Amino acid sequence: MAERITPRSESYSDWYVDIVLGAELADYSPVKGTMVIRPRGYAVWERMQSILDGMFKETGHVNAYFPLLIPESFLKKEAEHVEGFAPECAVVTHGGGEELDEPLVIRPTSETIIWSMYKKWIQSYRDLPLLINQWANVVRWEKRTRLFLRTTEFLWQEGHTAHASAEEARDETLQMLEVYRRFAEEYMALPVLTGVKTPAEKFAGAVDTYAIEAMMQDKKALQAGTSHFLGQNFAKAFDVTFQTSEGGLDHVWATSWGVSTRLVGALIMAHSDDKGLVLPPRLAPTEVAIVPIFKNQNKTEVLAYASKLHQQLKPMHRVVLDDDDNNSPGWKFSQWELYGVPIRIECGPKDMQAEQVVLVRRDTGEKIPVPVAEAPARIAPLLEDIQRSLYDRALAFREENTRDIDDYQQLVSFMEGDGGFARVPWSGSPEAEAKVKEETKATIRVLPFGNEEAAAGKRCAITGEPARHMAIFAKSY
Amino acid sequence: MAERITPRSESYSDWYVDIVLGAELADYSPVKGTMVIRPRGYAVWERMQSILDGMFKETGHVNAYFPLLIPESFLKKEAEHVEGFAPECAVVTHGGGEELDEPLVIRPTSETIIWSMYKKWIQSYRDLPLLINQWANVVRWEKRTRLFLRTTEFLWQEGHTAHASAEEARDETLQMLEVYRRFAEEYMALPVLTGVKTPAEKFAGAVDTYAIEAMMQDKKALQAGTSHFLGQNFAKAFDVTFQTSEGGLDHVWATSWGVSTRLVGALIMAHSDDKGLVLPPRLAPTEVAIVPIFKNQNKTEVLAYASKLHQQLKPMHRVVLDDDDNNSPGWKFSQWELYGVPIRIECGPKDMQAEQVVLVRRDTGEKIPVPVAEAPARIAPLLEDIQRSLYDRALAFREENTRDIDDYQQLVSFMEGDGGFARVPWSGSPEAEAKVKEETKATIRVLPFGNEEAAAGKRCAITGEPARHMAIFAKSY
Numbered sequence: 001m002a003e004r005i006t007p008r009s010e011s012y013s014d015w016y017v018d019i020v021l022g023a024e025l026a027d028y029s030p031v032k033g034t035m036v037i038r039p040r041g042y043a044v045w046e047r048m049q050s051i052l053d054g055m056f057k058e059t060g061h062v063n064a065y066f067p068l069l070i071p072e073s074f075l076k077k078e079a080e081h082v083e084g085f086a087p088e089c090a091v092v093t094h095g096g097g098e099e100l101d102e103p104l105v106i107r108p109t110s111e112t113i114i115w116s117m118y119k120k121w122i123q124s125y126r127d128l129p130l131l132i133n134q135w136a137n138v139v140r141w142e143k144r145t146r147l148f149l150r151t152t153e154f155l156w157q158e159g160h161t162a163h164a165s166a167e168e169a170r171d172e173t174l175q176m177l178e179v180y181r182r183f184a185e186e187y188m189a190l191p192v193l194t195g196v197k198t199p200a201e202k203f204a205g206a207v208d209t210y211a212i213e214a215m216m217q218d219k220k221a222l223q224a225g226t227s228h229f230l231g232q233n234f235a236k237a238f239d240v241t242f243q244t245s246e247g248g249l250d251h252v253w254a255t256s257w258g259v260s261t262r263l264v265g266a267l268i269m270a271h272s273d274d275k276g277l278v279l280p281p282r283l284a285p286t287e288v289a290i291v292p293i294f295k296n297q298n299k300t301e302v303l304a305y306a307s308k309l310h311q312q313l314k315p316m317h318r319v320v321l322d323d324d325d326n327n328s329p330g331w332k333f334s335q336w337e338l339y340g341v342p343i344r345i346e347c348g349p350k351d352m353q354a355e356q357v358v359l360v361r362r363d364t365g366e367k368i369p370v371p372v373a374e375a376p377a378r379i380a381p382l383l384e385d386i387q388r389s390l391y392d393r394a395l396a397f398r399e400e401n402t403r404d405i406d407d408y409q410q411l412v413s414f415m416e417g418d419g420g421f422a423r424v425p426w427s428g429s430p431e432a433e434a435k436v437k438e439e440t441k442a443t444i445r446v447l448p449f450g451n452e453e454a455a456a457g458k459r460c461a462i463t464g465e466p467a468r469h470m471a472i473f474a475k476s477y
Numbered sequence: 478m479a480e481r482i483t484p485r486s487e488s489y490s491d492w493y494v495d496i497v498l499g500a501e502l503a504d505y506s507p508v509k510g511t512m513v514i515r516p517r518g519y520a521v522w523e524r525m526q527s528i529l530d531g532m533f534k535e536t537g538h539v540n541a542y543f544p545l546l547i548p549e550s551f552l553k554k555e556a557e558h559v560e561g562f563a564p565e566c567a568v569v570t571h572g573g574g575e576e577l578d579e580p581l582v583i584r585p586t587s588e589t590i591i592w593s594m595y596k597k598w599i600q601s602y603r604d605l606p607l608l609i610n611q612w613a614n615v616v617r618w619e620k621r622t623r624l625f626l627r628t629t630e631f632l633w634q635e636g637h638t639a640h641a642s643a644e645e646a647r648d649e650t651l652q653m654l655e656v657y658r659r660f661a662e663e664y665m666a667l668p669v670l671t672g673v674k675t676p677a678e679k680f681a682g683a684v685d686t687y688a689i690e691a692m693m694q695d696k697k698a699l700q701a702g703t704s705h706f707l708g709q710n711f712a713k714a715f716d717v718t719f720q721t722s723e724g725g726l727d728h729v730w731a732t733s734w735g736v737s738t739r740l741v742g743a744l745i746m747a748h749s750d751d752k753g754l755v756l757p758p759r760l761a762p763t764e765v766a767i768v769p770i771f772k773n774q775n776k777t778e779v780l781a782y783a784s785k786l787h788q789q790l791k792p793m794h795r796v797v798l799d800d801d802d803n804n805s806p807g808w809k810f811s812q813w814e815l816y817g818v819p820i821r822i823e824c825g826p827k828d829m830q831a832e833q834v835v836l837v838r839r840d841t842g843e844k845i846p847v848p849v850a851e852a853p854a855r856i857a858p859l860l861e862d863i864q865r866s867l868y869d870r871a872l873a874f875r876e877e878n879t880r881d882i883d884d885y886q887q888l889v890s891f892m893e894g895d896g897g898f899a900r901v902p903w904s905g906s907p908e909a910e911a912k913v914k915e916e917t918k919a920t921i922r923v924l925p926f927g928n929e930e931a932a933a934g935k936r937c938a939i940t941g942e943p944a945r946h947m948a949i950f951a952k953s954y
Contacts, residue, residue, distance in 0.1 A: 039539035062520065090546070090572045106545075117513055137614065
């Protein structure tokens, strides 16, 4: 078994690393800033991929694949984009033993290479909309890295769509934000705030960036997904025009949107505890672990009892039978807790006599004895209950740690103290936003939808000017 | 519609490019030697991935993800490996605006980075076997590239397994070769020869390389998948030892195995014709295209008729209804032929009157009128028949173009003439193998399983020495 997990109360960041390594989700690699996603971590990502991919296809998207390497000159075609990404690029200067004529950057994101292709594929409104997604790896050179949350290389999906009108592109942007919200809340059991980013926090090259924003157990915010309305910026940079249905010529309208393996980090931080990982059932690669409790003299009978249940559950659930001889039941209980399996089923000789098994919830530790004949029917509702409880618990936590603050000094002491989400009337001034960041490290995570109405009649907590927004300030990952 | 497809008889390689571009499977990218896999091509790869991934999991493998970038020094730890791959590497020299202390290569294959991690994860026989697969992109700097078949970047899967004994590792190597054979024959409808490569043709770093080898329509060979027995080469290079069950210490035994997006190229070359792509039904993203034949005055009725059938087929098959107004039925027929959809269903006013539809086979062009009520039940058997026919046709073609040749001059003229597979008694001499390659460009593609017995009593066609193998010589991609 893994070494001791640092309790959250002692060090939240050590706790996080202990979970990632101990539950064998990922490991440090020999290349600085990168990680290895181990099978137990990758299985969670595979479930995320498969569910998201289904949601993308239901909304009319198809997958494609664009090259990893992008000519350096492409990045420079969109002024904001190059400014944002050039400092983070890994650069290939040699290939096949020779120095390249033009250096190639490893994609930090694929807008430029994709829009260079869209120029070839789009001539007329009949070629639109073009609704393409890509599952890929990207590289952004990071100074300070953290397993899953910020690594030099990460896996993600990036949607890149092309439209005939601004309105249609904006609808797509919001539609994909809503897909991300549903995925976070319904599958990750992670409540999120949705809204728009301030200009200071938006994607380099976007007109508007929308995001889903979650609260972790240390009360910091984590940006879990973004959806960008790119306007005509990339179409202009790559000269992508189309014949409109009225016979005119216009630049194409664009969106892009992405989530990454960072979501695995968010999942860990949102639900896990001092015993290890806690996985929401819908994303758990294993939903149920059966641990038979036996000694040498009763091994055959107990294993037969457990094995029968295993066979019954297998067609309905992702279930494993832990019939390993080398470790004690107590060791196994801890191990399955560390791995985050939502339900453990214990059954020993006493349970056999009573014709029962004991279901143990990972989220609460509650032990539920049930007649063995009823066990198969009890699993699905219990998994659903765990899924819902995790969401409710995370939502209650976020609400407890969200404050309405309309005084600047209060905001400063809130951020210096326990912290959390502060809902703050804000004038819209970038200088005011920058001042808070400098003094407290907190940034505006999101301007939630509908925040403008709530700001009516209020005064900016920073400048005293009339407030235009109720902004969510928080420290963040 | 696409421009004219060059007939195979005129230029096989132009025909191939016309199909890839015309059927919108891939496109040239602005980065030399790389390509964009377009949605129609990527959908084929997705089907391949999903089927292969299922086969890997059935045989006990799990997925993981290792870093893209590998320290240059890692490659050098295995002497043959670096010799084989270093000349093909793309090298990252700068990251985050600074020159790196040690250059990083983009993985051309991942043995070295993976075995550096296996050193951390493997201590005892209880940690074995370790059965890991990775879906990833790799980069090999190629001078001459060809869409799908040879590109600087490609997508693939690479299995990397670790075992406690040579025998177990060799069994794994052969098991995965058999998985590839089954996939090629049962899903791609592509008959393959299986066997071992000669030392001249094996993977750089392997003890033995096994391969599946197929014949394309121009009678050239294409290596469609390889499975390597790596012995203890990488365990020794990275010092990966384990405590044996007897308490001793030994180096770990290894395999690796992979197939890539090259398979999409093989699929195209094996089955397609001068009208366009021909896809085996099991890998076709769309199995059936319904093309209603209507004019303005009967559009509503014909569309309703087609739409009813569409609704009936949808739960059972991957089917589209082409109700587009802008193109004529004839244009659509050609377009679906170009896209390679196995069955087209035509239905017009006359068919409505006769309560029938016409099924059109992509592979033979045969038109089969069937009562509309029977149509849903006719599709599955027809798809199976097409799948089998494509396999039979490809097998017959390979057999027609395989010759037993035991005279050197005959071998030379065979390769100078029509070419194909030559089954040739061979002494095992590398010099003899090299001589054939130099004079005819043909190489030994594979030494099929059981070839030694067939060689008994024969003399090498090149040297006149006693033959040890019946080798398959061919020109290849």
